[in-house]
Amino acid sequence: MASIFDEVIDRKNTASLKWDCCKQRFNSEDIIQMWVADMDFKSPDKITEAIIRRANHGVYGYTESSERLAKALVNWLAKRHQWVVDKSWIVHSPGVVTSVNIAILSFTNPGDKILVQTPIYYPFYSSIKDNQRVLVTNSLKNTSGFYEINFDDLEKKLANGVRMMIFCSPHNPIGRVWRQNELEKVAKLCKKHGVILVSDEIHSDIVYKGFKHIPIASLGEEILPNAVTLISPTKTFNLAGLCQSSVIIPNDQHRQVFNNTMNRIGAGMLNIFGLEAAEAAYSCCEEWLDELLSYLQNNLELIEKYFESHIPQIKIIKPEATYMVWLDCRELPLEMEKLKDFFTFKAGVGLNDGVTFGKEGFGFQRLNFACPKTLLIEGLERIKRAVTELSDKSLD
Numbered sequence: 001m002a003s004i005f006d007e008v009i010d011r012k013n014t015a016s017l018k019w020d021c022c023k024q025r026f027n028s029e030d031i032i033q034m035w036v037a038d039m040d041f042k043s044p045d046k047i048t049e050a051i052i053r054r055a056n057h058g059v060y061g062y063t064e065s066s067e068r069l070a071k072a073l074v075n076w077l078a079k080r081h082q083w084v085v086d087k088s089w090i091v092h093s094p095g096v097v098t099s100v101n102i103a104i105l106s107f108t109n110p111g112d113k114i115l116v117q118t119p120i121y122y123p124f125y126s127s128i129k130d131n132q133r134v135l136v137t138n139s140l141k142n143t144s145g146f147y148e149i150n151f152d153d154l155e156k157k158l159a160n161g162v163r164m165m166i167f168c169s170p171h172n173p174i175g176r177v178w179r180q181n182e183l184e185k186v187a188k189l190c191k192k193h194g195v196i197l198v199s200d201e202i203h204s205d206i207v208y209k210g211f212k213h214i215p216i217a218s219l220g221e222e223i224l225p226n227a228v229t230l231i232s233p234t235k236t237f238n239l240a241g242l243c244q245s246s247v248i249i250p251n252d253q254h255r256q257v258f259n260n261t262m263n264r265i266g267a268g269m270l271n272i273f274g275l276e277a278a279e280a281a282y283s284c285c286e287e288w289l290d291e292l293l294s295y296l297q298n299n300l301e302l303i304e305k306y307f308e309s310h311i312p313q314i315k316i317i318k319p320e321a322t323y324m325v326w327l328d329c330r331e332l333p334l335e336m337e338k339l340k341d342f343f344t345f346k347a348g349v350g351l352n353d354g355v356t357f358g359k360e361g362f363g364f365q366r367l368n369f370a371c372p373k374t375l376l377i378e379g380l381e382r383i384k385r386a387v388t389e390l391s392d393k394s395l396d
């Protein structure tokens with residue numbers, strides 16, 4: 001049956017980061033873009049209608065917080081994630097990466113240690129280093145394609161003067177949905193060692209059958225004073241260009257400090273259309289999301305079968321959440337330094353090079369499958385052709 005997500009939309013010349021920077025980023029024009037985490041789908045009509053309604057008002061002055069959005073978000077979190085949030089805990093911000101930086105500036109000082117679990121979404125590295133904080137890494141253990149937290153190493157590091165942990169839940173790029181027992185251990189360790197826990201939950205709505213995202217701050221009263229949760233409708237409803245996110249800070253004093261920093265650096269004013277879109281997303285787009293999840297689930301199953309049958313040299317790390325799949329390419333007969341060029345110039349697909357997520361990503365690539373099925377198949381066929389040619393050559 002045809003789906004609304006089957007429509008192939010030309011995104012070129014729309015100032016799209018994903019589609020309009022082929023030349024600068026990949027040094028090639030004719031590639032299928034399967035990298036940065038946005039989707040090649042239209043957002044729900046209800047969101048477009050809300051934006052048009054606001055645009056028709058015609059006055060676009062300075063815009064601050066939105067009570068309507070806060071209410072919609074409280075309902076969303078209660079319904080989709082069984083997390084009861086007090087409206088007063090919510091701060092709106094122009095983006096999750098901006099919020100990570102504001103949290104760093106608010107709760108740590110230059111020279112303080114901040115821990116991340118690697119491989120990890122790469123802007124976390126620059127947020128830490130560019131603010132003159134000290135990066136501490138807790139490498140995730142990869143056992144036959146299943147990633148887990150090394151808790152012994154985590155505890156050792158948290159006990160050794162770490163001030164903040166930036167947690168990614170669900171995790172980008174490896175796609176894990178952390179189980180309750182894992183979350184409890186992380187929360188307990190942060191509490192024990194007085195570590196501020198910044199939990200980036202931007203991917204929490206894109207979770208596949210059989211898995212359940214649990215907001216770490218929903219685990220109990222004890223974790224609340226330490227927790228700063230970052231969420232956004234931008235991944236879920238494809239709104240990244242509208243620059244909107246929310247931060248949930250139950251600790252009054254921490255919230256005050258966060259707000260002060262946000263205003264000090266001039267990030268306190270918000271995008272009118274971002275607020276309207278987010279409110280519409282959280283209030284009337286659940287049906288659309290359920291359809292999206294089913295489409296993504298089908299794309300993921302297609303990928304799994306395709307790699308197994310046609311490209312067994314590449315192992316997929318099947319994500320439990322997110323619309324990105326982490327590809328283990330270490331068995332390809334190729335020097336791993338040449339992996340990115342291989343996918344760009346031999347296959348003709350634009351992926352994220354694994355090593356940008358940290359040294360643990362060496363030999364891996366990240367593929368974004370939030371695109372119409374026809375485009376996905378074209379991308380997979382391109383990869384298959386290039387890998388077959390490579391394997392044939394290595395046998396010569």
Ligand SMILES: Cc1ncc(COP(=O)(O)O)c(C=O)c1O
Pocket residue numbers: 037094095096097098121168172200202232234240244245
């Ligand atoms: C884990 C994670 N955090 C944050 C972001 C970006 O958020 P924003 O665009 O709101 O800065 C992304 C985008 O891919 C992401 O994967």
